[in-house]
Amino acid sequence: MSLRDWFASKRDKSTKLDVAAMNTRLTDEEICKLWTQCFNCQENLPTKELEKSLMVCPQCGYHFRIGAHKRIMQLCDDFMELDADLLPADPLEFTDTEPYVKRQKDARKKTGLNEAVVCGIGQIGQEQLALAVMDFTYLGGSMGSVVGEKITRLIEKALEHKLPVVIFSSSGGARMQEGTFSLMQMVKTGAALARLHEAGLLYISVLTEPTFGGVTASFGTLGDITIAEEGARIGFAGRRVIEQTIRQKLPADFQTATYLLNYGQVDMVLPRGEVSGTLASLIRLHRLSSGVKPVELALAGTSVQDAV
């Protein structure tokens, strides 16, 4: 299945679901079909034009949050999804104001996603890569067992095929409803990255709006190279928690991508339009110097169809 077909099938599903989702909290791009108002400059923009500019406001440069599928479509020339069929369980039988199982179901209905990360092998120009993209619309992009398992399997796949790994993070942190199972995913993914590191393979972490908590404190900040997307807020502790602890107001630019750049925490801040090209050229540079020869996978005619 070509990339276009794969996304066409995804899109059909998501338009059907949109109606039901209208009353719940919508992702940025679902707010309006034809016209979209920029959250920052309030300008009304034709949605088509906005999509063409990768969901970045042509007037003020505001980066709308985008879901995993849209992100992959913007990034890759080809993509084969892996482990699409992993679904969350409920090891703690957790209930707060609602049962966790119901939250899973609702998130699935709202987003058309099985979980908060989409993993697979992608192709950007000449470069093949193991790619994970988190989706904030599924339970705040929180990392539970499925996210940890999918990312770990992806890293293991990359080790097997000597591929570079790129992870786009967007997450509120660990998923509370899975308790310590969630917490330990930080170690599971971190340990897999330790093996990648030992193998001399490249890992690029791309931090997008917003990345916090357990994701920041594990694979989010373990990149050989760390890229922050423009406008992203990135941190370990949430702003409110810090304000309550230190009992003072934080500056407006606290935990923004540029703030982190100034404190030496990321290598670069990129506008969305430059991410794909920069990734391809960084992967190429490191492939050339390291002499690692990826064992590339055939992406066409793969099992994507079965998974969707």
Next chain:
Amino acid sequence: MSDKILPLDFEKPIMAMEEKIEELMRLSQESKIDFTEEIDKLRIQAEEVKGKLYQRLTPAQKLQIARHPQRPNLLETVKAMSPNTWVELRGDRAGTDDRAIIGGIIELASGPVMVIGTQKGRGMKENLTHNFGMANPEGYRKALRLFQHAEKFKMPVLTVVDTPGAYPGIAGEQHGIGQAIALNIREMARLRVPIISVVTGEGASGGALGIGVANRIYMLEHALYTVISPEGCASILWRSAEYASRAAEALKITAQDLLRFGIADGIIDEPQGGAHHDPLFAAQRIMETVERGFSELKGLSADQLLDDRYAKFRKIGAFQEAKAAALSS
């Protein structure tokens, strides 16, 4: 222990009974009337009540014990384990010595061990020094330096975890608290010496994991391991910190839960009422467990140690694997 033990609110009935026993004893001495029978009866009663109470502690009650201001801290514990051999090693070599994390070497029967852990203070002054056991990035970087030191000299590592979490502050974010924890996770996964982690009190969130990756994780009987503090969880999911005890219940944070989940490898018994009732006994039990753990790991080569550690965490997770086509609706 010279300090009088401070009772927790749920222990008040026991305290009342014990006070009554003391009063009777005083009375019998003063008035020369024999109350032995009554006293013995009361004692038996008190023991029964205690036994029942401590056997059925709720997660919220265990949380109180784990956070008890008199709970033995890292320095007290290592000094009890080996009174004369503790040598502290300080500083991150980049400008700071974060006192929330303490590291040093002790000699146990099996040989020298690098001990690294979070340190809670005793009393306000000490707690300010140690920041209530909440480390900044510099503390994790000091720990990393000591991990690597241990590896160089083939010294097994014992980490002692008792922290409400990493410190949520401005400087921490500027200096990369997330990255400091993440790097320790990765480097601990690669460390070519045995690592044992003992959770002695609160094992909270990423702040615990920054020193928590190990071949074996042991927990004290009333210790807990949690993804977020019950108060934090309650204020997010229930929108009020008042639901903390409900959250403590729901999050399944006790040592007994973690053992059942296969995350903890063993539970270290505490004296009745908690480690603060008999810190020497608790330290002794910790030392025995740690020594047993190290002797189990002794036969493994460095590669086997890494595989063992990888396998331990690789299997943690609960999910379903099914054909998405059949389930998509």
